[in-house]
Amino acid sequence: MALTIVEAFRGPQESNIRFPDGMIAPLSSFVYNGTFYISDGISRDGYDALVNTMKDRIAREQDKSPDERPVVFSVQGSGSYAWTGRGGAAFYAFKDGKTVSFVTRSDDRNSASTTALEVLTNLQPRAVGEVPAEPGVCLPGVFVRTSQVDKTRIVGVSYRLKRHPDVLIFFRDTKVQKYAPRLTSRQENEFVWTSAFGVGKSVKLHGAFPWRTVKLDGREGVGSLATITRRDDATDYGYLVTVQGDADATVDTPDLLLYVVRNAAAANGKTPVSEDEIEEIGREVAASIKRR
Structure with a gap:
């Protein structure tokens, strides 16, 4: 199954979803009320380093105006980290060996924050082939538990x-x-x-x-x-x-x-x-x- 490459968590990539041998999967998309990045190529230490890098970046931006200043949320979950800024909201999470990043875009920061926190709260790991009993949306290695109507959903997964x-x-x-x-x-x-x-x-x-x-x-x-x-x-x-x-x-x-x-x-x-x-x-x- 093709997943997000590690480099995509650090910056934009031309082809950010690939198979383990490097073959690109240009058709894949992990979109549900925002865009997911999902990788199994990052260790827990690597994930913590990724979160610390974001914490440092947000700390450097605290002197901006209130409209542009990032705000960090208090969230549950071991190591999960969520924030909102100008143009949307995002989070990092580590679920059963998978690093997950989520970004939702909106000029309404409150709306974006609500969406991101709702997704994070209902995000749980999912084993290969596991079919959850509850309603929701399946993505590679994770499941978003929800019975609400989604705003956007383009979930396309590539397998070899x-x-x-x-x-x-x-x-x-x-x-x-x-x-x-x-x-x-x-x-x-x-x-x-x-x-x-x-x-x-x-x-x-x-x-x-x-x-x-x-x-x-x-x-x-x-x-x-x-x-x-x-x-x-x-x-x-x-x-x-x-x-x-x-x-x-x-x-x-x-x-x-x-x-x-x-x-x-x-x-x-x-x-x-x-x-x-x-x-x-x-x-x-x-x-x-x-x-x-």
């Missing part, structure tokens, strides 16, 4: 198979905003192949009528299989499923996207999977996805 490191599986759950363009499942599928992901020089969909009915979470969507020509002229294969969400539904009905793609260059000496295997993996994963 241990047996087949050339296979990348990306799944994204996006809360539908009323102001956002409403694309049908097919329109979203076409947009992703032609514009959104920038997968290579060209994409050739399979079949005279490539759009197939596929279900995710019991909802009907559109699936397609494609041959991808990379920018270096290498050939790969991808399987894509998109499901249209509904901003007007009485229950949370998000946009869903599943993308299973071969990257033969990342096979690490193993035989890359075939196009049929990519489709088979994609169908198996799609069949397993359901809201819990």
Whole structure:
């Protein structure tokens, strides 16, 4: 599973979510009422040093005007540290070996502070494969316990198979905003192949009528299989499923996207999977996805 790289906790990075071998995961996003940074590459001592660096920075800014001066909150949790400043609020937390940073942006400092503290209070560690019994939002290694309606949610996680490191599986759950363009499942599928992901020089969909009915979470969507020509002229294969969400539904009905793609260059000496295997993996994963 791709996580935030350590360097991103110290400053902006061009590609801040990567796999352990350095392969980037540009599609991943950990957004729930703000942006999360999640890493398992920082020791507890490293985490404490990170917090101390922020404490020093905030201490140096105490001579600013009240509107710009950072304010530190009293919070529960071993080593957790939260503050607000001009433009938003943030916190650091260490959960079962994972360093978590959260930033929420807002010109309303009180609103940002409320959001950050609510997320921190309800943040708890989550083991790999653990399905929490309470309502909330799952992110890599952590869980935000909540039954409230979220303002924003774009949780997209990238995985690679241990047996087949050339296979990348990306799944994204996006809360539908009323102001956002409403694309049908097919329109979203076409947009992703032609514009959104920038997968290579060209994409050739399979079949005279490539759009197939596929279900995710019991909802009907559109699936397609494609041959991808990379920018270096290498050939790969991808399987894509998109499901249209509904901003007007009485229950949370998000946009869903599943993308299973071969990257033969990342096979690490193993035989890359075939196009049929990519489709088979994609169908198996799609069949397993359901809201819990």
